[in-house]
Amino acid sequence: MAKDTTGRLHVTVKSAGKRKLSSKLWLERQLNDPYVARAKREGLRSRAAYKLTEIDDKYHLLKSGMTVVDLGAAPGGWSQVAAKRVGIASGKGRVVAIDLLEMPEIPGVTFAQLDFLGERAPERLVAMMDGRADVVMSDMAANTTGHRKTDQLRMVGLVEAAAAFAAEVLKPGGTFLAKTFQSGADAELMAQLKRDYAGVRHVKPAASRQDSSERYVLATGFRGTKSSQ
Structure with missing residues (x-):
């Protein structure tokens, strides 16, 4: 172990057996990520x-x-936050979540293992x-191919599908939040969102x-549709 620039101990993972370099780097990053450590301490499912x-x-x-509605919910970090903030423990609000993967139960959250x-x-x-x-949020990510342009288009397609769903189910005044990646491929998506919502912006949280x-x-x-008004 060595200390990083902040004085924290930095864990170095040794290459062993058939572990790929990408796997080694991912594991090393996880072990040295302060948000991962904090999530474990505070009982949260993920750094997300x-x-x-x-x-x-x-x-x-x-x-x-x-x-x-939480799309791509597993392992459940966003659902945990949403459940707390809408008042599930007090019998208020509702959180509905889906993911391709299984997700251990979160009290008060309705979950289904589904392909969105x-x-x-x-x-x-x-x-x-x-x-x-009131809110449709998506932390979904498309499986990567390693081809940057293809991966960008897949991600935009996924966000577009989530946005189309949100437009069908949101109340007027509602909110749509979705993960995307910086690229020039989402211009059409942004234009559509600006037609459908009063305010649209990109945000990058410190986490x-x-x-x-x-x-x-x-x-x-x-802004709502005829069917939502």
Whole structure:
């Protein structure tokens, strides 16, 4: 071990057996990530919880009694934050979550293991919601191919699908929050969001790794559709 520039001990992972360099670097980054360590101490499912916490602290998206849809929820960090802030423990609000992967139960959160892009997923989600949503949030990421342009287009397609779903289920005035990656491929998506919402911006919380192109698109003040009014 050695100390980094902040004085913290830095863990170095030795290459062993058939461990790939990418796996070694990922493990090393996890072991040295202060947000990962903090999440473990505070009983949160993932470091991603702090991203939503920071965004909500600044923009006040989550309020008591709201209905929230969490797309790509596993392992559950965002659902934990949302459940607390809408008042699930006090019998208020509703959090509905889906993911391709299993997610251990979170008290008060309704979860289904579903492929969001599957034909039946939107219908199932609407049934789980039992009404319209105040917030639709997505921390989904497309599987990467290693080809940058292809990966960017896949990610934009995923966000576009989430945005289309949000436009069908949000209450007027509602909020859409989704992970994306910095690229020029999302111009059409941003233009559509600006037509549908009063305010659209990109945000990058401090908990996002600074060497990552990850950022979030935040659309507030959904203008509503004929079916939502």
